[in-house]
Amino acid sequence: MPVEHAFPLLEWSMNWCVAMHAHQYLLLHSAVIERNGQAVVMPAPPGSGKSTLCAGLIHAGWRLVSDEMALLDRAQVGTVWPLCRPVSLKNASIDVLRARQPEARFNSESINTNKGRVSHMRVDPSHVARMDEPAQVRWVVFPRWTPGAPAALRRRSRADSMVELAHNAFNYGHLGAAGFEQLVDVVGRCDCYDFTYSSLDEAVDVFDRLPQVLT
Amino acid sequence: MMAGPCARNGLLEDVAWGGRDAAGLSLDEWADLLGQARSAMMLARLASMLDRNERLSIAPERPKAYLTAAMEAVAGQHVRLKWEIEQIQAALRYVDSPVLLLKGGAYVAAGLPAAAGRTMSDIDLMVRPDRIGEVETALFRAGWLSQERDAYNQRYYRQWMHEIPPLTHVKRGTVIDLHHTITAPTSSFAVDGAKLIAASRPIDAADPQWRMLQPVDMVLHSAVHLFQEGEFDHGLRDLLDMDWLLQHFVVTEPGFWVQLLARAAELRLQVPLHHALHHIERLFGKRVPDVHRAAVAALAPPWPQRALMAWLLTRALRPHHPSAAQGGEEFARTMLYLRSHWLRMPLHLLVPHLVRKAWMRHFPETRDEPVVR
Numbered sequence: 095m096p097v098e099h100a101f102p103l104l105e106w107s108m109n110w111c112v113a114m115h116a117h118q119y120l121l122l123h124s125a126v127i128e129r130n131g132q133a134v135v136m137p138a139p140p141g142s143g144k145s146t147l148c149a150g151l152i153h154a155g156w157r158l159v160s161d162e163m164a165l166l167d168r169a170q171v172g173t174v175w176p177l178c179r180p181v182s183l184k185n186a187s188i189d190v191l192r193a194r195q196p197e198a199r200f201n202s203e204s205i206n207t208n209k210g211r212v213s214h215m216r217v218d219p220s221h222v223a224r225m226d227e228p229a230q231v232r233w234v235v236f237p238r239w240t241p242g243a244p245a246a247l248r249r250r251s252r253a254d255s256m257v258e259l260a261h262n263a264f265n266y267g268h269l270g271a272a273g274f275e276q277l278v279d280v281v282g283r284c285d286c287y288d289f290t291y292s293s294l295d296e297a298v299d300v301f302d303r304l305p306q307v308l309t
Numbered sequence: 310m311m312a313g314p315c316a317r318n319g320l321l322e323d324v325a326w327g328g329r330d331a332a333g334l335s336l337d338e339w340a341d342l343l344g345q346a347r348s349a350m351m352l353a354r355l356a357s358m359l360d361r362n363e364r365l366s367i368a369p370e371r372p373k374a375y376l377t378a379a380m381e382a383v384a385g386q387h388v389r390l391k392w393e394i395e396q397i398q399a400a401l402r403y404v405d406s407p408v409l410l411l412k413g414g415a416y417v418a419a420g421l422p423a424a425a426g427r428t429m430s431d432i433d434l435m436v437r438p439d440r441i442g443e444v445e446t447a448l449f450r451a452g453w454l455s456q457e458r459d460a461y462n463q464r465y466y467r468q469w470m471h472e473i474p475p476l477t478h479v480k481r482g483t484v485i486d487l488h489h490t491i492t493a494p495t496s497s498f499a500v501d502g503a504k505l506i507a508a509s510r511p512i513d514a515a516d517p518q519w520r521m522l523q524p525v526d527m528v529l530h531s532a533v534h535l536f537q538e539g540e541f542d543h544g545l546r547d548l549l550d551m552d553w554l555l556q557h558f559v560v561t562e563p564g565f566w567v568q569l570l571a572r573a574a575e576l577r578l579q580v581p582l583h584h585a586l587h588h589i590e591r592l593f594g595k596r597v598p599d600v601h602r603a604a605v606a607a608l609a610p611p612w613p614q615r616a617l618m619a620w621l622l623t624r625a626l627r628p629h630h631p632s633a634a635q636g637g638e639e640f641a642r643t644m645l646y647l648r649s650h651w652l653r654m655p656l657h658l659l660v661p662h663l664v665r666k667a668w669m670r671h672f673p674e675t676r677d678e679p680v681v682r
Contacts, residue, residue: 117378268386296505 095204098204102212105182109162112177119165119175120276121264125129126159126174127151132232133174134285134304135164137200137262140209143239143291149215150294151301153195163264165230168272177263178225180214189212195295234286235306243296245296247287247307254288256259318500319635321345321545321628323480325355325592332365339372345628349545352379354426384424387417393432394418398519400451404443407510409487409518411530415521416550419512427546430486431475437506438489441473444486452479455556458604461665468656469495471502491530493653498533518663524558524565529608532585533578539623539649543644545592548626555596566601573608582619583608588626622646 095103113121124137125148134156138144145161152158160177167173181203183191188211191198199216234255235247256277262264266273285307291297320342323329334342346355356376359365365376388631394414401408410418413429436444444453457463457474466474469520472488490502509520522530531551535544559565573582586605590596624641627633654662 115378117381118374138671268382268385270388 097208098202100209101214102182102204105143105179105214107210108179112163112165116165117247117265117268118168118275120163120168120266120269121266122164122166122259123162123262124164125161126176126229127156128159128166129156129228129230130305132305133159133229134233134235134301135231135238136235137164137259138237139221139262142237143187144237145181145183146252146278147181147279147291147294147297148192149181149187150194151193151196151298152218154298154301156301157224160265164275166231167227168269171276172230172283173228174188175228175233176223176225176247178217182299183215187209190294191215206219209309218241230278231284234284235289236280236287237291238290239292241292243289243290243292243298245289245293247289247300250273250286252281252284252286255284256281277300319627319633321349321351321527321633322592325351325358331359331362332367336369336372337371339369339405341630341632343375345630348542348630348633349628350428350591351426351546351549352376352542352547353383353428353626354549356380356474357426361380365614383428386428387424390417390429390432393481396451397432397434397448397485398516399446400453401447402519404440404442404447406436406444406507407506407518408444409506409520409522410512411491411522412534415512415527418519419521421554422557423550425553427550428600432484433486433488435488435490435502435506437503439488441489445473446488448476448485451570452481453477453485458588459669461669465662466657468660469493471496480593491539492533495654495658496537497652498537498578498581500533500578504576524554524562524571528558528569529573529578529582530553531575533581536581536584536622536645537649537652541645542629544604545628548585548588551585552593552596556591566598568603569606578628579608580610581611584614585620587619588622592626 113141122135122137124135125144126136127134127148136144136148148158148161158176158178158181159174161179161181165175165177167175183200188200188203192200198249200213201216203211203213234250236255236258259277259281260274263273263277266277269276271285289297289300291300320329320338323591324334324342328436330564331342336572342355343352346352351377356365356379357370359376365373375505375640394410394661395565405594409415411433413424414434415421416424434444454465455474456477457466463474466472471493472486475528476485476487477483478485483625488502490500491505492498492500505526506520508523508526509515510523512519513523521527528551531547535547535551562568569582573579583605586597586608610618621641621644624635624637625645627635627638629638650663653659
């Protein structure tokens with residue numbers, strides 16, 4: 095295994111450790127960002143543009159809670175805890191972010207990993223300083239980057255969103271019935287949307303207006 | 310967290326059975342304790358022991374979360390196990406044969422104390438040898454398939470072993486180990502399965518088909534299984550199973566010690582029983598009543614073997630974790646592994662078998678052709 099893959103492998107190993115052992119949380123495969131104490135949970139399969147979107151938004155007024163995993167508190171339902179680490183970017187996303195945020199710092203790329211080109215973007219120290227500060231979930235947004243598409247939010251039913259979140263939960267099986275109940279509660283507190291976009295600028299605008307979107 | 314000789318070597322033993330108070334542990338010590346417990350498959354049991362002593366609720370936040378998760382995982386597994394057993398019962402409903410659940414499956418189905426905190430990777434069943442074919446067919450119809458493709462391995466199992474190759478469910482991936490006795494027929498400790506089945510008891514009086522070993526046989530099985538299998542990853546766990554079974558049956562079965570000693574003599578399992586009791590008393594505390602001490606001492610093999618095995622087993626039973634290393638563990642495990650193979654098959658069978666296995670490893674394309682005819 096080439097030494098150049100060490101950093102991505104470290105990141106994936108750390109993710110594995112959390113996914114396998116941190117069962118005091120309901121763990122979702124998603125990015126999480128926060129503003130004014132309210133969090134957006136963005137679950138998505140790999141390749142949907144979640145990390146790119148997340149990386150763009152944390153330079154536009156949103157705090158990074160996590161780019162990979164939502165840690166949903168099992169005791170205080172609705173509370174999400176940070177897993178604040180460098181943002182992992184792959185392939186074309188790296189170029190997009192380098193161009194968009196010239197002041198951002200990236201580590202050296204790892205090429206030919208089984209996810210392609212991988213690099214990590216340094217997180218603003220002010221976000222890292224708040225890594226013990228939880229947030230309350232308020233929105234669930236399923237992002238999908240689609241070439242040429244205008245940025246648009248579409249309501250998604252809570253029931254449907256809950257099923258999708260369960261599919262994206264690492265430890266749903268471990269938690270059993272308790273996991274189901276918790277997910278019902280979490281989704282009940284959130285407005286859920288599908289989000290298609292192609293331009294990060296447009297996406298930032300839409301997210302800015304999230305608190306005003308009529309439910 | 311330093312490996313090597315240090316105060317944390319016997320940490321799991323000290324906290325679980327040695328009376329060391331968990332309330333005084335540093336976070337580093339917790340890390341080692343949890344690592345040792347995890348490698349010994351003792352996490353959930355450690356958690357319940359600490360809980361009973363009111364040490365779980367006051368543990369630091371992260372060890373507490375870790376241990377709580379371990380208990381939840383086991384509780385979840387037991388729910389799924391009971392359901393799985395129901396599926397197997399449905400599959401075997403029209404097979405005219407008693408079926409025994411062994412080990413963990415039996416402990417959970419019968420609600421024995423040994424079920425507490427216990428995980429299992431497969432479900433062990435036992436039937437008479439002449440029923441194996443019929444049971445295997447019924448399980449096949451319900452989705453359990455043998456994964457063993459190699460003709461040699463199939464023959465090795467069916468001709469010489471006490472179990473057929475594992476059956477894996479095609480959709481759920483659960484595994485059944487189907488036995489006809491508890492030790493290999495070629496073994497130095499061969500046991501007649503018919504005797505065990507004859508003495509078996511129903512798990513639930515309402516369903517006479519589904520049975521478990523009688524109490525003394527359950528304890529003896531635990532003892533002989535531990536020392537003949539050769540893998541000590543769950544040695545401590547298995548020893549604790551036996552201890553909890555012993556403590557339970559001593560209360561529920563009148564004259565239990567007398568029966569146990571008599572049955573050990575009848576089945577010629579005195580030596581495994583001796584080794585197990587020796588280490589149970591060494592680790593967990595006095596178990597043998599004074600009146601039976603002489604009879605238990607008489608179970609022992611001659612002095613050189615007794616001393617050597619005690620030395621080897623003491624090391625092999627330590628948690629397989631860097632912080633628990635005190636020296637000699639790897640050597641002891643290797644020696645016991647070799648011994649378990651030697652016990653299982655006499656030399657005239659073992660040597661050709663090992664040659665064949667080595668050949669198969671080096672020349673995988675010849676796997677389906679027997680080399681030694």
